[in-house]
Amino acid sequence: MADFRERQIRLVHELMYQIKVQEVMTRDVVCFEPTNTFREIQRCMKEQRFSGTPIVEDGTLVGMVSIDDIISAFDGGYIDDAIGPYMTREVATIPQNYSVIAASNLFNKHRYGRLPVVEAPRSRRLVGLLTFSDILSHLLLAMNSIAERVERQEHSLVEGAKQAKDTLRFELAPDDFDLAGMASTTVKKHLKKAGLQPDVLRRIAVICYEAEINVIIHSLGGFMEVRLLPDSVTIEVVDEGPGIPDLEKAMEAGFTTANEKIRSLGFGAGMGIVNMKRCADDFRITSSMETGTIVQATVKLSPDDATTDAD
Amino acid sequence: MTLRDMIEELELCPLHLTDELDVEVSAPYCGDLLSDVLAHIPPQGMWLTIQGHVNIIAVAQLRDVACVVLVNGMAPDPQTIAKAKLQEINLCGSEKTSAELCMRLANML
Numbered sequence: 001m002a003d004f005r006e007r008q009i010r011l012v013h014e015l016m017y018q019i020k021v022q023e024v025m026t027r028d029v030v031c032f033e034p035t036n037t038f039r040e041i042q043r044c045m046k047e048q049r050f051s052g053t054p055i056v057e058d059g060t061l062v063g064m065v066s067i068d069d070i071i072s073a074f075d076g077g078y079i080d081d082a083i084g085p086y087m088t089r090e091v092a093t094i095p096q097n098y099s100v101i102a103a104s105n106l107f108n109k110h111r112y113g114r115l116p117v118v119e120a121p122r123s124r125r126l127v128g129l130l131t132f133s134d135i136l137s138h139l140l141l142a143m144n145s146i147a148e149r150v151e152r153q154e155h156s157l158v159e160g161a162k163q164a165k166d167t168l169r170f171e172l173a174p175d176d177f178d179l180a181g182m183a184s185t186t187v188k189k190h191l192k193k194a195g196l197q198p199d200v201l202r203r204i205a206v207i208c209y210e211a212e213i214n215v216i217i218h219s220l221g222g223f224m225e226v227r228l229l230p231d232s233v234t235i236e237v238v239d240e241g242p243g244i245p246d247l248e249k250a251m252e253a254g255f256t257t258a259n260e261k262i263r264s265l266g267f268g269a270g271m272g273i274v275n276m277k278r279c280a281d282d283f284r285i286t287s288s289m290e291t292g293t294i295v296q297a298t299v300k301l302s303p304d305d306a307t308t309d310a311d
Numbered sequence: 312m313t314l315r316d317m318i319e320e321l322e323l324c325p326l327h328l329t330d331e332l333d334v335e336v337s338a339p340y341c342g343d344l345l346s347d348v349l350a351h352i353p354p355q356g357m358w359l360t361i362q363g364h365v366n367i368i369a370v371a372q373l374r375d376v377a378c379v380v381l382v383n384g385m386a387p388d389p390q391t392i393a394k395a396k397l398q399e400i401n402l403c404g405s406e407k408t409s410a411e412l413c414m415r416l417a418n419m420l
Contacts, residue, residue, distance in 0.1 A: 143392060178390065
C-alpha cells in the first residue's frame with residue numbers, strides 16, 4: 001500500500017496549509033563549520049542523537065553532513081579530516097515563511113531526512129531545521145487543541161443550558177456553523193441514556209436538527225427546549241425573527257431561501273419543514289415579522305419507551 | 312460485511328477511527344444534501360459524500376452512521392476530524408468516486 005502513504009500525506013497537506021515552517025521548526029540547531037572534522041561531528045551525533053547537521057559559515061548555510069557521510073569517512077579513512085572538501089554543498093532548503101505543505105512535498109518527493117530552514121526565499125541564512133516528524137507532532141498538537149476548544153464550547157453550551165431532570169434548553173446563536181448541530185446531538189445523547197428506542201430517537205433527531213439549523217441559517221437567534229414527558233417528547237424551537245414571509249411556500253418540498261454559500265455546504269435542500277412534519281406525531285409552525293418563528297413538535301412514546309426516567 | 316473489512320476491501324484511508332470497527336455496515340448511501348441524508352440514510356449506513364465541513368459529523372451522529380467516507384479525494388476541514396474524535400464517528404477518505412465505491416461494494420456483497 002505505497003499508494004496509501006501518498007494519500008495520507010496529501011490529506012495531511014490539506015490540514016496543514018495554514019501552518020508556516022517557522023512555527024514548527026527547531027530553532028536551536030546544532031551546526032558545524034567547514035573546519036570541523038568528521039570525528040567531531042560523529043561524537044556529537046552519538047551524544048545528541050541526531051542524524052544530520054547543517055554546515056554554516058558566519059550563519060550562512062554552506063553544506064550538510066549526514067550519517068552516510070560519516071560512514072564513508074570511516075570507510076575511506078578520513079574521519080579526522082576537516083569536512084569542508086567532502087561535505088554535500090548542494091543542499092535543499094525551505095524559507096521559514098513558506099507553508100509546511102511545501103516542506104512536506106519536498107520530504108515526500110526526495111525522501112530527505114531533514115530540511116535546513118533559511119530566512120527568506122533567496123537567502124542562505126540558516127534560521128532553523130525541520131523534519132517530517134516535527135510536522136506530524138505539530139499536527140497532533142493542533143488537532144488536540146482544536147478538539148479541546150470544541151469540547152470546551154460543547155461543555156459551556158451544556159452548562160449554560162437550563163438542565164432540569166426532564167427539560168433540556170439550548171440557546172442557538174445565529175450563523176454559528178461551528179456549533180451547528182450541537183444542541184441536537186446533545187439531545188440525542190441525553191434521550192438515548194434515558195432509554196428511548198432507536199426509531200423514536202431518530203425521528204426526534206431529525207426534528208431537532210432541522211429546527212436548529214433553520215434558526216442558525218435564517219434567524220437572528222433563538223432557543224430550543226426539549227421536554228421528556230411520561231408518554232411523549234415535546235420539542236419547542238423559538239427564534240427572534242425576522243419571521244417567514246410566506247409560510248405556505250416555505251412548507252413546500254424543495255423551497256429554500258438559503259444563499260449559495262450555505263447551499264454549497266449541503267444545507268438548503270428545502271426539506272427541513274417537510275422532514276420535521278413527517279417525523280412528528282403533532283406538528284405546528286407559526287411565524288410573523290413581530291414574533292419570529294415558533295416550531296412545536298410532539299413525538300409520542302410507546303409503552304416500551306415511556307417507562308424509563310431521564311437521568 | 313463489517314466496517315473493518317470494508318475499509319480494507321475498498322482501500323479507504325482512515326482519518327479517524329473509533330474502536331467500534333466490527334459494526335455490521337447496512338448499506339452505502341450517497342448524498343451531499345444534509346437534509347436528504349438525515350431523512351434517508353439507513354442506520355449503520357456508510358455515508359459517501361464530498362462534504363468535508365464540520366456539520367457532517369452531527370448528521371452522522373444523529374443517524375447512527377457506521378462511517379462517513381469523503382470521496383473524490385476531498386479533504387476534511389481540521390475541525391471535522393476534531394469533531395469526529397469528540398463525537399466518536401468513524402471518518403475515512405477515498406480517491407475514488409462514490410459510483411466506483413458502490414460498484415465495488417455491489418461486486419463484493
